[in-house]
Amino acid sequence: MDYGKIKKINRLLESKEISCAELTQKYLGAIDKENPSLNAYIKTTPETAMETARRVDKKIASGEKLMPLEGVPMTLKDNISTTGIETTCCSKILSGYRPIYDATVWNILKKRNAVLLGKCNMDEFAMGSTCRTSCYGGARNPHDTSRVPGGSSGGAAAAVSGNIAAYALGSDTGGSIRQPASFCGIVGFKPTYGAVSRYGLIAFASSLDQIGPLTTSVEDAAIIYDAIAQYDKMDSTSSGMAKPAYASLNNDIKGKKIGVAKEYLDGVREDIKAEFEKSLKVFESMGAEIVHLSMPSIKYSLPVYYILACAEASSNLGRYDGIRYGYKTLTYADRNDMICKTRSEGFGTEVKRRVLLGTYVLSAGYYDAFYKKAQNLRGTIVRAFESSFAQCDFMAAPTVPMTAFPMDYTPDNPVETYLTDLCTVPVNIAGLPAVSVPCGLGSDNMPVGVQVIGRKFSEPLILNAAYKFEQAACAFKPVETGVKL
Amino acid sequence: MNYELVCGLETHVELATKTKIFCSCTTQFGGEPNTHCCPICIGLPGTLPKLNRAVVEYAVMAGLATNCEISAVSKMDRKNYVYPDLPKAYQISQYDMPLCKNGYVELSDGRKIRLTRIHIEEDAGKLVHQHGDTFIDYNRGGVPLIEIVSEPDIRSIDEAVEYMQKLQMIMRYIGVSDCKMQEGSLRCDVNVSVRPKGSDKLGTRTEIKNMNSFSHMTKALKYETERQIDILESGEKVVQETRRYNETTGCTEGMRGKEDADDYRYFREPDLVTISVPEETVNKIKAKMPEPYQQRLDRFINEYGLPEKDAQMLVERRRIADYFEAAAKGTKKPRTAANCITGQIFARLGSDDEKNDFDVKVTPENLNALIKLFDSGKIRMNLLKATLEKMLDTGRPAADFISEKDLAGIDAEALEKVCEKAVAANQGAVADYKNGKEKALKALLGAVMKETRGRANPQEAEKMLISLIK
Numbered sequence: 001m002d003y004g005k006i007k008k009i010n011r012l013l014e015s016k017e018i019s020c021a022e023l024t025q026k027y028l029g030a031i032d033k034e035n036p037s038l039n040a041y042i043k044t045t046p047e048t049a050m051e052t053a054r055r056v057d058k059k060i061a062s063g064e065k066l067m068p069l070e071g072v073p074m075t076l077k078d079n080i081s082t083t084g085i086e087t088t089c090c091s092k093i094l095s096g097y098r099p100i101y102d103a104t105v106w107n108i109l110k111k112r113n114a115v116l117l118g119k120c121n122m123d124e125f126a127m128g129s130t131c132r133t134s135c136y137g138g139a140r141n142p143h144d145t146s147r148v149p150g151g152s153s154g155g156a157a158a159a160v161s162g163n164i165a166a167y168a169l170g171s172d173t174g175g176s177i178r179q180p181a182s183f184c185g186i187v188g189f190k191p192t193y194g195a196v197s198r199y200g201l202i203a204f205a206s207s208l209d210q211i212g213p214l215t216t217s218v219e220d221a222a223i224i225y226d227a228i229a230q231y232d233k234m235d236s237t238s239s240g241m242a243k244p245a246y247a248s249l250n251n252d253i254k255g256k257k258i259g260v261a262k263e264y265l266d267g268v269r270e271d272i273k274a275e276f277e278k279s280l281k282v283f284e285s286m287g288a289e290i291v292h293l294s295m296p297s298i299k300y301s302l303p304v305y306y307i308l309a310c311a312e313a314s315s316n317l318g319r320y321d322g323i324r325y326g327y328k329t330l331t332y333a334d335r336n337d338m339i340c341k342t343r344s345e346g347f348g349t350e351v352k353r354r355v356l357l358g359t360y361v362l363s364a365g366y367y368d369a370f371y372k373k374a375q376n377l378r379g380t381i382v383r384a385f386e387s388s389f390a391q392c393d394f395m396a397a398p399t400v401p402m403t404a405f406p407m408d409y410t411p412d413n414p415v416e417t418y419l420t421d422l423c424t425v426p427v428n429i430a431g432l433p434a435v436s437v438p439c440g441l442g443s444d445n446m447p448v449g450v451q452v453i454g455r456k457f458s459e460p461l462i463l464n465a466a467y468k469f470e471q472a473a474c475a476f477k478p479v480e481t482g483v484k485l
Numbered sequence: 486m487n488y489e490l491v492c493g494l495e496t497h498v499e500l501a502t503k504t505k506i507f508c509s510c511t512t513q514f515g516g517e518p519n520t521h522c523c524p525i526c527i528g529l530p531g532t533l534p535k536l537n538r539a540v541v542e543y544a545v546m547a548g549l550a551t552n553c554e555i556s557a558v559s560k561m562d563r564k565n566y567v568y569p570d571l572p573k574a575y576q577i578s579q580y581d582m583p584l585c586k587n588g589y590v591e592l593s594d595g596r597k598i599r600l601t602r603i604h605i606e607e608d609a610g611k612l613v614h615q616h617g618d619t620f621i622d623y624n625r626g627g628v629p630l631i632e633i634v635s636e637p638d639i640r641s642i643d644e645a646v647e648y649m650q651k652l653q654m655i656m657r658y659i660g661v662s663d664c665k666m667q668e669g670s671l672r673c674d675v676n677v678s679v680r681p682k683g684s685d686k687l688g689t690r691t692e693i694k695n696m697n698s699f700s701h702m703t704k705a706l707k708y709e710t711e712r713q714i715d716i717l718e719s720g721e722k723v724v725q726e727t728r729r730y731n732e733t734t735g736c737t738e739g740m741r742g743k744e745d746a747d748d749y750r751y752f753r754e755p756d757l758v759t760i761s762v763p764e765e766t767v768n769k770i771k772a773k774m775p776e777p778y779q780q781r782l783d784r785f786i787n788e789y790g791l792p793e794k795d796a797q798m799l800v801e802r803r804r805i806a807d808y809f810e811a812a813a814k815g816t817k818k819p820r821t822a823a824n825c826i827t828g829q830i831f832a833r834l835g836s837d838d839e840k841n842d843f844d845v846k847v848t849p850e851n852l853n854a855l856i857k858l859f860d861s862g863k864i865r866m867n868l869l870k871a872t873l874e875k876m877l878d879t880g881r882p883a884a885d886f887i888s889e890k891d892l893a894g895i896d897a898e899a900l901e902k903v904c905e906k907a908v909a910a911n912q913g914a915v916a917d918y919k920n921g922k923e924k925a926l927k928a929l930l931g932a933v934m935k936e937t938r939g940r941a942n943p944q945e946a947e948k949m950l951i952s953l954i955k
Binding site for chain 2: 079080081087089094097099100101103198199200201202203205206207233234235236237311312314315318319321323324325335339359362363364367371
């Protein structure tokens with residue numbers, strides 16, 4: 001089955017069945033129609049989109065061949081910096097902030113004439129699993145608009161799933177690409193830490209953040225990955241070790257060993273478990289072999305993640321003081337009062353909670369008990385993955401322990417929402433690549449995803465496995481609204 | 486009771502790299518506010534730091550010049566605090582793994598002041614108070630600094646000053662900083678405590694922040710030492726706190742107590758990777774470093790036969806020492822070149838800053854050529870001096886000012902004529918000489934030299950004059 005959009009659009013444009021301007025208009029029209037119910041976009045950029053489209057059309061008219069991503073209408077999560085286009089992380093504190101430079105990923109895509117339709121909704125500063133912490137109100141799930149799309153790249157997932165963008169770039173700190181992809185029934189891919197430049201990605205937790213694509217097919221994810229996974233001298237943590245994945249997609253996975261750690265299934269809902277078991281059968285039917293593993297340290301992932309991520313966030317978010325850019329309180333007594341009021345009014349509850357938690361765990365007297373211990377456990381988790389990969393080629397796990405929950409769902413406490421990250425955070429802690437692919441539907445008829453997790457820089461292998469799975473499982477369930485190609 | 490000062494210094498030295506520590510903006514001092522800035526050094530959201538290799542190299546040089554061990558592996562950390570001149574709300578610094586450690590600086594009496602560590606970090610911007618408002622200039626933000634932390638080994642105010650001067654000299658000499666206190670490229674925080682002489686226990690200390698001149702440092706230390714002694718004498722206890730020096734009153738004032746001390750929440754900077762400086766790199770840097778100060782000083786005295794004071798004046802600034810060596814190369818008496826520099830050239834460089842910059846129009850090669858003319862006897866000292874003045878004014882070579890005639894010298898016949906003329910015109914001097922005033926001959930000789938524009942050989946002229954008078 002061909003679920004992808006990128007190659008199809010390339011074909012349509014080159015064969016002149018549709019002009020890029022017409023295609024872009026179509027997407028912009030669909031956004032106008034669908035966005036009021038999805039709230040996937042917080043801002044559209046029709047002028048720049050049409051400008052790019054006309055440039056692409058000129059190129060086609062002159063008979064030039066298009067690059068794979070050229071002329072493809074897409075979107076970016078609102079934490080990816082775009083020159084002149086407001087970039088807010090869906091936080092009031094960055095309202096009105098227009099970057100004066102481009103994120104490296106956007107710079108790459110811009111050069112390839114990617115058609116940017118607008119910026120997408122997200123949890124404020126990527127802190128959340130529902131998209132509801134956005135200062136623009138939550139986005140909705142195209143499969144059922146009474147449910148959340150997940151988060152934090154919720155708007156990006158909703159736009160791609162709802163066919164009002166061919167693909168999106170999001171960011172994944174603890175599951176923020178894979179979790180909404182799973183909730184919205186699409187592909188979400190978090191590359192190895194260091195494979196894609198973070199320059200221009202507004203930081204949440206610097207040692208965990210990674211940019212990656214949200215797409216309707218593994219093929220599209222591989223095409224985008226091959227384009228954006230480049231060494232960048234502006235990002236010291238970018239490695240230059242990334243290998244292109246597209247060429248390996250169709251390799252045979254016969255005889256490959258798939259590790260399944262039983263701890264990944266703790267706390268996973270029964271219907272999700274059933275879908276996961278079915279997925280393993282699909283892999284087996286292609287000649288792969290299941291290896292049962294145990295990784296007891298996985299259970300520390302959540303506390304380790306929340307300590308480290310909050311600690312880094314408390315530092316990263318210190319710069320929003322109203323002095324240089326973004327929101328500034330209207331009335332204040334003096335400098336300290338101004339900074340205090342700006343931050344009190346500019347940040348939402350979840351962000352404040354995490355900044356306070358992060359400040360606390362780094363404080364003198366608590367540092368050893370929290371931050372240092374979490375750092376040590378991070379090492380333990382890294383080693384646990386290493387020994388697991390000594391026994392298998394890649395691992396499989398459910399992406400989320402549940403399906404998308406209702407918009408009005410109110411957890412008893414914040415920790416309950418944090419539990420949705422149970423299966424996604426371990427790879428961020430270890431810096432590994434993982435891709436979530438649709439694998440079926442839950443008892444509530446909502447999409448369920450399965451994750452393929454690999455060693456560092458084994459993108460060609462895990463995308464190959466995900467591609468083969470996607471082809472064999474035929475579990476992708478497209479939404480009927482939006483642009484039909 | 487007799488008290489003893491116990492003092493340790495935290496010295497900040499701005500490194501003279503061309504670009505900032507984490508971006509490619511210039512480090513030049515001054516400039517219109519916020520013109521030496523980019524998205525990285527003003528910490529715009531999403532930007533990432535990129536460590537400038539030259540900063541690590543310069544800091545390693547500073548470490549080697551102060552006898553430090555260089556860490557093969559070190560890392561950067563974030564020091565979190567909120568102040569408007571710090572645009573990221575954290576300073577990227579080094580906490581528990583500094584680049585250099587366990588060094589020392591030797592004072593003139595041979596005492597060693599131990600250095601705990603030298604680490605690299607970024608400078609902050611500057612608040613400017615103007616027209617009743619506060620503005621921020623981020624030009625200095627991201628300029629590389631090293632912080633040199635000494636052990637509490639200093640025992641007197643004089644030692645503190647000598648230590649700072651020595652650091653200043655070393656850093657200038659190896660060329661890692663211009664160390665201009667008035668521009669803030671050298672500044673220090675002083676930790677001060679006093680104790681009864683003979684005691685080996687440390688007293689409670691206070692920290693005086695941001696000393697930016699030697700005279701302020703001297704005054705602040707004097708005041709603070711007396712203040713602490715007074716407290717102890719009256720039977721009370723010194724409170725551990727951070728103090729500032731008030732230039733107007735000459736006093737130190739409390740800023741904040743121990744309980745108000747900032748909790749900097751240090752943690753590893755996740756945006757930067759580990760800094761590794763393998764031995765091989767250290768050796769490469771060593772090879773690039775200038776000859777150590779003391780060694781060069783000894784060489785100037787022994788090899789060039791310079792008096793110690795002159796040698797010191799030249800070696801103190803590497804640029805001048807290099808200039809001297811180039812100017813003296815192949816000359817008969819290196820002292821001639823030394824005298825030209827410490828005499829005529831220094832006379833034109835009033836301030837220390839001007840000496841540091843050593844912006845001299847005459848190239849060392851041109852000075853060398855001039856001195857060689859003197860060596861060969863073609864010109865005399867007074868013509869050398871006069872020519873050097875003209876060269877210093879214009880930057881042109883000696884040949885432009887010395888004619889063929891000058892170089893040709895003067896024959897015996899011509900000399901006799903000039904001497905006769907001098908004797909005839911200075912009968913008073915002649916009479917004095919005859920009356921036993923030997924010095925009177927100098928006046929006659931002067932007249933001869935003036936007439937010949939210095940071309941005459943003074944010994945020959947003197948002989949000639951004496952024979953004429955007799």
